[in-house]
Amino acid sequence: MSAKDRPIVSSLVNVAMWLERRLHLVKVWKATAGHPIPKSSASWFYVFGSMTLLCFTIQVLTGILLALVYIPSANEAYRSLEYLNYQQELGWFLRGVHYWGSNCMVVVMFFHMTQVFLWGAYKHPRELTWISGAVLLVLTLALSFTGQVMRFDSDAYWGIGIGAAISGRIPIIGAQVVNLLLGGPIIGSDTLSRFFALHVFVLPGAVIALVSLHLRLVLLKGINEYPEPGVQVHKQTYWRDYEETVHKDGMPFVPDGIGKDLVANGLLLIVIVALAVFVGPKGPEIPADPAQVISEAKPDYPFLWLLSAAALLPNGSEIILFFVFPLIAAILLFGLPFYSNVGEKHYSRRPISVLVVILTYLTIGLLTYAGITGPWSPRMEAWSGTPTKPEFIAGRSPVELQGALLLQGKQCRNCHAIGGEGGHRGPDLSAVGTRMDQPELVRQVIQGGGNMPAYGNTLSPQEVSALVSYLVSLRPQNTIPALNPTNPEKTERVSSGELPKQAKVGG
Amino acid sequence: MQPRTLYWILLFGGLAFLCGCDRLPGKPKEKDRWKPPTEIKDFAELFNTNCRGCHSNGKTLGASISMNNPAYLAVIPKEVMQKTIEAGIAGTEMPAYSAKTGGPLTDEQITILVDGIYNWAKGREAPTDNLPPYSAALGDVNHGKAIFAQDCANCHGSDGAGLKGKGGSVVDKVYLSLVSNQYLRTTVIVGRPELGMPSFRDDVQGKPMTPEEISDVLAWLASHREGPAPGQTAPKGGPASKTQTSNPIE
Numbered sequence: 001m002s003a004k005d006r007p008i009v010s011s012l013v014n015v016a017m018w019l020e021r022r023l024h025l026v027k028v029w030k031a032t033a034g035h036p037i038p039k040s041s042a043s044w045f046y047v048f049g050s051m052t053l054l055c056f057t058i059q060v061l062t063g064i065l066l067a068l069v070y071i072p073s074a075n076e077a078y079r080s081l082e083y084l085n086y087q088q089e090l091g092w093f094l095r096g097v098h099y100w101g102s103n104c105m106v107v108v109m110f111f112h113m114t115q116v117f118l119w120g121a122y123k124h125p126r127e128l129t130w131i132s133g134a135v136l137l138v139l140t141l142a143l144s145f146t147g148q149v150m151r152f153d154s155d156a157y158w159g160i161g162i163g164a165a166i167s168g169r170i171p172i173i174g175a176q177v178v179n180l181l182l183g184g185p186i187i188g189s190d191t192l193s194r195f196f197a198l199h200v201f202v203l204p205g206a207v208i209a210l211v212s213l214h215l216r217l218v219l220l221k222g223i224n225e226y227p228e229p230g231v232q233v234h235k236q237t238y239w240r241d242y243e244e245t246v247h248k249d250g251m252p253f254v255p256d257g258i259g260k261d262l263v264a265n266g267l268l269l270i271v272i273v274a275l276a277v278f279v280g281p282k283g284p285e286i287p288a289d290p291a292q293v294i295s296e297a298k299p300d301y302p303f304l305w306l307l308s309a310a311a312l313l314p315n316g317s318e319i320i321l322f323f324v325f326p327l328i329a330a331i332l333l334f335g336l337p338f339y340s341n342v343g344e345k346h347y348s349r350r351p352i353s354v355l356v357v358i359l360t361y362l363t364i365g366l367l368t369y370a371g372i373t374g375p376w377s378p379r380m381e382a383w384s385g386t387p388t389k390p391e392f393i394a395g396r397s398p399v400e401l402q403g404a405l406l407l408q409g410k411q412c413r414n415c416h417a418i419g420g421e422g423g424h425r426g427p428d429l430s431a432v433g434t435r436m437d438q439p440e441l442v443r444q445v446i447q448g449g450g451n452m453p454a455y456g457n458t459l460s461p462q463e464v465s466a467l468v469s470y471l472v473s474l475r476p477q478n479t480i481p482a483l484n485p486t487n488p489e490k491t492e493r494v495s496s497g498e499l500p501k502q503a504k505v506g507g
Numbered sequence: 508m509q510p511r512t513l514y515w516i517l518l519f520g521g522l523a524f525l526c527g528c529d530r531l532p533g534k535p536k537e538k539d540r541w542k543p544p545t546e547i548k549d550f551a552e553l554f555n556t557n558c559r560g561c562h563s564n565g566k567t568l569g570a571s572i573s574m575n576n577p578a579y580l581a582v583i584p585k586e587v588m589q590k591t592i593e594a595g596i597a598g599t600e601m602p603a604y605s606a607k608t609g610g611p612l613t614d615e616q617i618t619i620l621v622d623g624i625y626n627w628a629k630g631r632e633a634p635t636d637n638l639p640p641y642s643a644a645l646g647d648v649n650h651g652k653a654i655f656a657q658d659c660a661n662c663h664g665s666d667g668a669g670l671k672g673k674g675g676s677v678v679d680k681v682y683l684s685l686v687s688n689q690y691l692r693t694t695v696i697v698g699r700p701e702l703g704m705p706s707f708r709d710d711v712q713g714k715p716m717t718p719e720e721i722s723d724v725l726a727w728l729a730s731h732r733e734g735p736a737p738g739q740t741a742p743k744g745g746p747a748s749k750t751q752t753s754n755p756i757e
Contacts (some may be wrong), residue, residue, distance in 0.1 A: 059593075061535055080539070085535040085540075086535065086537065086540065092533070092534050093534075094531050094536050095535070130526055131667045215642045227518075258639035268695045274532075276533055276534070277531050277533045278531075278532045278533050279532070279533050280531075280532070280533025280535060281532060281533070281535065282543070285541065286541055287541070381556055382560070383560055384556065384557050384558065384559075384560045384561070385555055385556040385557065385559055385560050386559070386568075387559045387560060387567035387568065387569065388559055388560075388568065388569075388570065389568075390568045393568045393569070393570055393702075394568065394702060396570075396675070397669060397674075397675020397676055397679075397682075398675050398676065398677055398679065398686075399675065399676065399679045399681050400675070400696075402570075402682055402685045402686065403679070404570035405561055405570045405600045406600060406685075408561050408570070408600065409561070409600030409602070410600075413560065460684075462680075462681045462684045463683060463685070465681045466681050466682070469681075499706075
């Protein structure tokens with residue numbers, strides 16, 4: 001049976017041909033999807049670029065659906081998310097896919113850039129491909145960041161606070177930038193509108209424009225051949241050799257080269273859906289309320305390392321973290337294809353690059369891990385709600401019991417656990433009586449130090465005395481209290497700072 | 508079966524699974540939904556977040572007296588309990604909870620707390636014979652000293668300064684500066700059974716203390732205090748204002 005015998009098919013063919021004669025679709029197809037690539041680059045390592053694009057597509061689609069319900073006003077934003085979570089059928093799933101799609105996009109993009117870096121793909125003549133990719137990284141992080149603000153809960157406040165802290169440190173125009181970002185001096189409805197406009201119009205628009213440029217460059221400058229150790233990039237000969245390879249030993253991307261991308265993207269889709277189904281969306285947490293400082297807030301995964309870095313670095317180093325460090329990182333990132341333009345591509349001949357990657361992954365990985373498990377935030381309800389295990393109460397004298405009550409009432413428990421229960425911002429005090437003697441304990445309570453506030457002004461001498469007598473009693477049975485006036489190192493405890501840094505980070 | 512049919516079944520089956528199953532682990536659960544703290548109406552949750560840190564609920568141990576003690580609930584009048592929670596006890600770690608004084612709890616929540624606490628004694632009420640009044644003025648110091656020697660010295664030493672392994676000092680100046688006379692009275696009446704301190708009925712076998720003896724022994728204890736007794740002045744601030752002013756990270 002030929003097309004002529006089936007009227008529907010033949011009229012469809014006619015329509016297609018009509019369109020083809022006007023749009024030259026075959027030619028466009030050949031020049032884009034069917035463009036020739038080196039056979040060697042159909043590798044499992046080359047799939048991350050298309051995976052990033054898949055994530056972005058998912059974000060756009062789910063984002064449009066979310067925008068149908070989401071109301072970008074300080075009063076309504078939270079409610080519309082609750083509506084999605086609890087009323088709208090599968091609304092939670094939509095939120096979950098958008099949330100995990102965003103996290104996956106950052107991760108996959110990071111893998112993509114790592115691969116491009118290690119395989120030397122940014123070298124001549126693909127400098128601009130790298131730079132447009134680096135801009136895309138910045139835009140993606142900005143999308144992730146503004147997206148977290150959309151929840152407009154306590155975590156969003158953390159995000160805006162840190163965003164304002166970073167922008168405020170830009171020399172000369174810092175204050176104006178903060179004003180522009182927040183839409184006024186404080187965080188409010190105007191702030192949310194601005195972040196909404198950024199999140200759904202400005203940033204996605206910029207991403208689409210840059211992705212177009214990026215893909216255009218990929219077509220123009222080709223896909224990096226799989227590098228081989230010992231093969232050098234020379235500006236004079238590289239392009240000629242590349243064209244020859246593609247000509248002699250190339251294949252069209254579609255259909256011959258796309259197989260691995262399809263498999264990898266299918267897997268990624270399954271991962272994102274599984275995360276949405278099994279872990280679900282994040283929040284919304286406690287509603288944002290300027291009157292209530294919720295210090296337990298945590299940013300989304302892509303920024304957790306910042307939280308831990310801010311908490312771990314010594315006081316006064318914010319200027320380094322928020323201004324000097326991003327500046328250096330940007331120079332290194334954008335300058336890469338210029339200061340490392342030619343030469344070896346294969347990672348086995350570029351030990352420094354491999355080291356850089358390992359160090360970067362270790363740093364970000366460890367900081368993120370610290371941010372996930374991180375005890376930086378006090379537990380605000382421990383003082384009234386967390387009981388003390390019997391072994392830390394029984395056998396205490398009445399005055400020691402008063403000390404235990406002060407430890408609750410003065411909210412020490414919010415930062416200090418006993419028997420593992422309570423906050424973990426400061427050390428667990430279960431056996432503090434074996435580590436510190438009475439004068440040391442008095443000094444610690446009165447002067448604070450490290451990340452502990454000083455209580456000299458808030459406690460009466462009797463209260464300090466009762467507290468310390470309880471702390472001295474915190475030691476395993478049948479052990480003697482710490483007593484070491486001869487050990488100058490222990491008695492002369494130096495405190496390294498005064499105020500917890502988080503307050504400043506949070507704005 | 509044709510492979511294509513299989514795909515469709517998988518696709519629609521998957522969708523039906525998503526729509527139909529309310530128990531997907533990722534679906535936000537109603538119980539995790541954020542509620543304003545003033546809307547919590549569950550007694551156990553209210554007690555466990557607001558009181559358990561200091562007072563036992565019968566399952567945990569608190570540094571202050573247990574609320575889950577029928578003997579205690581037999582002696583403290585309900586209105587006093589309500590007032591204490593509302594206004595706290597000035598000069599001690601007992602915070603004021605009423606929203607009217609800046610605390611976190613509404614009147615309704617405080618009523619739920621009080622009712623819930625008294626419900627603990629349901630069905631295991633303590634005997635009410637010979638029960639001394641919950642509060643009374645201090646009695647005679649000298650007679651109190653003799654009563655102490657008779658009823659308390661076994662555990663707290665004849666001078667009240669404590670006996671190793673039995674009971675700690677109850678005349679410690681720091682201790683006395685931090686507790687109210689009412690609290691001393693409450694513990695003498697109901698004891699701290701969870702810590703081994705007997706109630707007024709059991710200090711001496713088979714011979715409960717009389718109300719006079721209790722007031723006298725308290726007068727003797729209080730006579731060791733230097734400075735004012737806590738719990739006398741009007742309460743100031745509540746835990747909410749407290750949470751904010753001493754918010755450690757502010």
